[in-house]
Amino acid sequence: MSVNVDGVDYQDDVEPRLLLVHYLRDRLGRTGTPIGCDTGNCGACTVELDGVSVKSCQVLAVQADGGRVTTIQGLAGPDGAWHPLQKAFHEQHALQCGYCTPGMIMAARDLLAENPDPTSEEVRDALEGNLCRCTGYQNIVRAVLAAAAELRRHGAPEPRGKAADLPQATGQEARA
Numbered sequence: 364m365s366v367n368v369d370g371v372d373y374q375d376d377v378e379p380r381l382l383l384v385h386y387l388r389d390r391l392g393r394t395g396t397p398i399g400c401d402t403g404n405c406g407a408c409t410v411e412l413d414g415v416s417v418k419s420c421q422v423l424a425v426q427a428d429g430g431r432v433t434t435i436q437g438l439a440g441p442d443g444a445w446h447p448l449q450k451a452f453h454e455q456h457a458l459q460c461g462y463c464t465p466g467m468i469m470a471a472r473d474l475l476a477e478n479p480d481p482t483s484e485e486v487r488d489a490l491e492g493n494l495c496r497c498t499g500y501q502n503i504v505r506a507v508l509a510a511a512a513e514l515r516r517h518g519a520p521e522p523r524g525k526a527a528d529l530p531q532a533t534g535q536e537a538r539a
């Protein structure tokens with residue numbers, strides 16, 4: 364399969380049954396995407412596949428063939444500046460253990476791409492597939508609304524392209 368992950372092209376032989384989340388974590392070393400339930404219920408493993416948020420434990424790696432995957436590790440700008448969602452989660456105290464945070468942020472990013480000015484009800488609806496066992500959700504909603512306002516004012520930073528600070532990839536980086 365050929366896939367672009369966080370701006371880097373990879374070509375890999377994978378077993379047809381390999382899940383995307385295991386490909387990202389075990390083959391590419393992108394452990395910023397956690398596994399919670401492995402059954403599609405918690406949302407912790409959410410990434411973006413061709414612009415749409417998906418639970419990567421419910422997608423086969425081969426389904427990403429020819430596609431573009433963005434993980435939480437691809438959101439920061441080229442200078443390492445946090446994405447407004449990452450900043451807002453930090454500033455609004457929207458995480459405690461942080462296990463749900465990558466998935467929350469990726470699902471929220473999908474929402475804000477579709478709806479740049481959501482109500483708090485719309486934020487809650489969009490995140491209903493993402494579970495948090497720590498925060499009670501209030502600050503998460505607050506953070507998404509704060510990030511939405513920031514994105515409306517200033518837009519999103521350009522993605523980093525090649526994420527230099529990622530762990531060493533074990534997949535085959537494509538030779539251009």
Ligand code: FES
Binds near residue numbers: 397
């Ligand atoms: Fe994928 Fe829980 S680990 S939804």
Ligand code: FES
Binds near residue numbers: 459460495496
């Ligand atoms: Fe712990 Fe959400 S911050 S699960």
